[in-house]
Amino acid sequence: MIEVKDLYKEFSGIPVLKGVSTTFEKGKTSMIIGQSGSGKTVFLKCLLGLHIPEKGEICFDGRKHTELTIKTKRQLRKEIGMVFQGGALYDSLTVEENIMFPLKMFTKNSYSEMLNRVNFVLDRVNLVNANKKFPAEISGGMQKRVAIARAIVMNPKYLFCDEPNSGLDPNTATLIDNLIQEITKEYDMITVINSHDMNSVMEIGEKIVFLKDGVKAWEGTNKEIFKTENEAIVNFVYSSNLFRKVREAYLNETNQ
Template identity: 55%
Template sequence: MIELKNIKKSFGDKTILHDISAVMEAGKCNLIIGASGSGKTVLTKCMVGLFKPDEGEILYNDVNMLEMTEDERKQLRQQIGMLFQGSALFDSMTVEQNVMFPLNMFSTLSYKERKKRASEVLDRVNLKEAHNKFPAEISGGMKKRVGIARAIVLNPKYLFCDEPNSGLDPQTSMLIDKLIKEITVEYDITTIVVTHDMNSVMEIGDHIVYMHQGQKQWEGSNKDIIFSKNELLNEFIFASEFLQDAKQMRMMQENGDVPKQ
């Protein structure tokens, strides 16, 4: 679990985060959503230690990251997995070598043990046949799965995903969402997903934080969104008439006014 308490962050005279408090729950997909410039990326960078908040606390299992020693922060970083927006694979390395990279950096396992662990996580993301391929030889969806395998190879307690469906077709996006959800539950990981993808919000949004102009405007689950009366949230998620009609129909179904198909 990660708890944010009254996080404030400014750059010069411009305030980016205004008193943000939220709880990211273990074993759940915690989504941070909002338009460009809403502050969600800055908030995430504060959570992983790339930016230091001006005020507030960031608690990892009740321990304030901002008060940790350098050794304690190093240990914490080894418990964090990262799935980058563009996957960020090393082009000159094979899939297997990419996944082994964190093990080479941080583990004391033998080469044979590192290779076995890499094989385990590649099998988990359904890439049994891709070990010796290079990133240029695999599809965008496969690259994302390699990125997920690399992110979980050290058995992290926390998983951060930056726009995991960026550049993917809808069907592949759904497969990536399903995989992230399965891994989150299976390994009881605290997963934080920064996304613009409304399919992700509705499919895997166990806990959602909606941000607007540096402020937390709404917090709840994907089921709560259907009944939300927050105008800013509704304008962001149900921007088109089609989605507005879909929300209305879903509300009617939930209230029993329309039979469910």
């Protein structure tokens, strides 16, 4: 479990996170949502250790991040997989070399052992025989799958994703959503996704944390969103007429 307790973060004296507390559990896809400027990207970067909060605590399975030594922080880093918004693949490296990069950095495995692991995760994301292709030679959806393969190659306990569906068509976005959820359950990982995509939220949001102006304004599941009377989350999620109609239909059906 990741436990976040009373997290505060500010920049140049301006508060961005104002006492956020929540938890993220194993085997669940958890979503961080909110408008631009709500603090969700800063929150994700705090979880990753890229920002140090002024106040509060982040615990990874009981390990307080602020109390970790350089050695234990390095060990924690090995347990974290990250899928960046743009994929962040190295253009000059092949698919195989991109995925192998963390193994070269963090392990002393032989080349054959690393290659076996690369091929295993490529098979898991349905990209068999893509080893020698360069990022420019594959589609955006395939690049995201390579990014996911690289993120899980170290068999992480924690998976963080920043807008994994950014720039993808709806069908490919759904495939990526399903893949992330399947892998989360298969590896019993703690997965936290920063997303603007309300389709993703509704499909795989087993836990949703809604940030507004640096405060946790609501949290719940994608099922509970349909029933909530919280004005902030209703206005945010159901600004689309389609989602509003879906909610109305759901409420009408449950009230019958």
